[in-house]
Amino acid sequence: MSSNDLETPSVNTIRTLCMDAIQAANSGHPGTPMEIVPVAYTLWQRFPRFDPADPIWPNRDRFVLSEGHASALLWSLLHLTGVQAVDPDYEVLGRPAVTLDDLRTFRQLGSRCPGHPEYRWTSGVETTTGRLGQGVATSVGMAIAGLWLAARYNRDDFTVFDFDVYAMAGDGCMMEGISSEAASLAAHQRLSNLCWIYDSNRVTIEGHTDIAFAEDVVAWFIGYGWNVTAVADANDLDAVARALHTFKSENERPTLFVVHGHIGYGRRSRTLRRRTARRAEWRASRRPSDSSGCRN
Numbered sequence: 001m002s003s004n005d006l007e008t009p010s011v012n013t014i015r016t017l018c019m020d021a022i023q024a025a026n027s028g029h030p031g032t033p034m035e036i037v038p039v040a041y042t043l044w045q046r047f048p049r050f051d052p053a054d055p056i057w058p059n060r061d062r063f064v065l066s067e068g069h070a071s072a073l074l075w076s077l078l079h080l081t082g083v084q085a086v087d088p089d090y091e092v093l094g095r096p097a098v099t100l101d102d103l104r105t106f107r108q109l110g111s112r113c114p115g116h117p118e119y120r121w122t123s124g125v126e127t128t129t130g131r132l133g134q135g136v137a138t139s140v141g142m143a144i145a146g147l148w149l150a151a152r153y154n155r156d157d158f159t160v161f162d163f164d165v166y167a168m169a170g171d172g173c174m175m176e177g178i179s180s181e182a183a184s185l186a187a188h189q190r191l192s193n194l195c196w197i198y199d200s201n202r203v204t205i206e207g208h209t210d211i212a213f214a215e216d217v218v219a220w221f222i223g224y225g226w227n228v229t230a231v232a233d234a235n236d237l238d239a240v241a242r243a244l245h246t247f248k249s250e251n252e253r254p255t256l257f258v259v260h261g262h263i264g265y266g267r268r269s270r271t272l273r274r275r276t277a278r279r280a281e282w283r284a285s286r287r288p289s290d291s292s293g294c295r296n
Contacts, residue, residue: 011038014077018030018037020103034266036234037073039168040077047248055084055123062163064139065135066168068116068117069116074117075106078098083124097112127139133172133173136179137178142165144191146163164193168199169196170199171200187253190253195255200258218258225253227247228255229243229256229258
């Protein structure tokens with residue numbers, strides 16, 4: 001963690017809110033929020049141009065949580081930043097979009113904190129992200145719209161639109177075909193206002209990603225023509241900030257920011273040992289046998 005005395009408790013507070021909301025619901029995905037909180041904190045604290053009191057400001061930077069199963073993270077961020085609620089006519093209502101009581105009803109019927117982000121249900125959600133890959137694909141459309149608006153309305157002496165689009169995606173998003181198509185289009189359109197944050201924790205709900213996914217994602221994006229940067233430890237806030245500054249300084253290409261983390265960071269290691277043991281048993285059961293029944 002950074003030496004800043006406020007940053008460690010701030011990150012841990014967000015982690016705790018996520019864990020408590022999921023535990024209260026007895027349903028949800030705690031591992032991803034616990035892991036990726038430092039990256040989300042750094043992004044929201046240091047980079048976006050966004051006014052919580054005016055969440056529909058047209059030139060706001062957009063944040064898309066493509067790995068929507070980690071929605072507890074987004075609800076915690078909206079609560080702690082004090083984002084205001086708006087009605088269906090986009091009028092600011094003068095109350096928070098997400099209260100602590102809303103977090104207590106996470107994943108319950110009628111809650112403002114559903115299991116996946118839903119557009120026009122909770123203020124601060126830029127797009128619905130249920131199916132994996134849906135969010136990153138939509139973020140490409142947002143970035144295209146941003147450049148179109150800039151070309152249409154900006155003047156040499158007055159900038160109206162210059163917003164950036166950040167999309168946080170996981171391994172599951174990268175496995176989806178729609179993500180490949182969207183990435184190709186983003187590179188072709190030279191969307192330098194687009195940053196995909198790839199949360200590479202190498203785990204899916206079935207187990208390790210190598211069960212079904214062995215692509216070199218970095219090589220894939222370099223081939224498309226993206227700017228690619230990486231951070232080895234999601235908890236290194238300064239390294240995360242440097243990677244995001246790399247995006248901000250890129251003027252020709254979209255940026256893929258690959259961040260490596262450990263799912264469920266901070267939990268007791270016993271859970272990890274159990275999962276590793278189950279994975280070893282699964283692999284052993286898949287090894288072929290000779291005619292005598294002995295494993296090779």
